[in-house]
Amino acid sequence: MSAGRTEFVLSEILPSDLREVAEGNWNAFPTMYAAMEHPLPHEERLTTTIHRLKQLLASPTVTAVKATVGRDGPLAGIAIWHKTRAGEPVFHLKRRIMTPGALAKETDEDRVAWAAVSDQWEGMFSSFDKARAEIMGNTPHYLLAPLWVKPEYQKQGAAALLLQQMIDRADADGDAIYLEASRAGQPVYEKRGFVVEGKSEAYPEMVRWTKEVRERKAADAAASA
Numbered sequence: 158m159s160a161g162r163t164e165f166v167l168s169e170i171l172p173s174d175l176r177e178v179a180e181g182n183w184n185a186f187p188t189m190y191a192a193m194e195h196p197l198p199h200e201e202r203l204t205t206t207i208h209r210l211k212q213l214l215a216s217p218t219v220t221a222v223k224a225t226v227g228r229d230g231p232l233a234g235i236a237i238w239h240k241t242r243a244g245e246p247v248f249h250l251k252r253r254i255m256t257p258g259a260l261a262k263e264t265d266e267d268r269v270a271w272a273a274v275s276d277q278w279e280g281m282f283s284s285f286d287k288a289r290a291e292i293m294g295n296t297p298h299y300l301l302a303p304l305w306v307k308p309e310y311q312k313q314g315a316a317a318l319l320l321q322q323m324i325d326r327a328d329a330d331g332d333a334i335y336l337e338a339s340r341a342g343q344p345v346y347e348k349r350g351f352v353v354e355g356k357s358e359a360y361p362e363m364v365r366w367t368k369e370v371r372e373r374k375a376a377d378a379a380a381s382a
Contacts, residue, residue: 163313166228167322170214170221170235177232178223179206185305186339193278205273208266213237213250222322224306224315234306236319240332243297247290249282251302288362289335292354298364299327301336320349324365334365 170178180203183190194202214221220238225231239250253271254260263271289300301323306315327334337360338346343353346363350371355362366374 163233163310163315164227165224165233165310165313165315165318166226167222167224167318168228170223170237172211174223174232175207175210176203178235179203179210181232181235181305181307182206182303184307185303189281193281194274195272197273202273205270208270209251212267212270216250219250220323220326222319224310224319226310232307233310234304234315234319236304236323237302238323239300239302241293241298241300243295247286247293249286249289249300249302252279252282252286285337285360288355288357292362292364293333293335296333297330298333298335299323301334304336304342316345320345324349327365328368331367333367333370336363337361338363 197205213219214237216239218240220240222236222238223232224234226233241247301320304316304319306319323334334351336346336351337357338351339360343361343363346365349365351363351365353361354364
């Protein structure tokens, strides 16, 4: 490690990290979460948020990664990825599964956790899914939701490390990557091959297509120039 440069290490997010992950989500996207959650005391808000996070991370299609300072140092940032295979319906795993069978299996804790969010929660994530389905169709892809780095560790390479890990995996799998970017994050993704494909002003829908699709799009653009 060069002098003065922070060394970040990537590893799996553990249950013991979820309190910090929850608070990090709120700090990274304060207006978004505040608009979708009912006002609760801080500890109660944490309890219900952590419960929903546990449900999300239990999915076998989710990869949840943290960047820490060194192997045992403080948490600097996270990235959570959802895999959608060819032919599978687009469904954001932050949404509540509302089928009769799923609702019948919910525990009292599940119901309390979901009661903490307003109808805007389902409305926003379902609108995200509608846009993603229109853009991606049946294309297998990873959804990045979210990636954030604490302010004190920004512009030191943590975000690039978290992002590159999954770019490498997606390239190895032959899969695209999809995300809704913040305006601040958009240039970071553009430098790594993502292009805006959607129409959202608040959170532009961006895709990093597979190598074959990128080459075809480049050839089509050159032919029409």
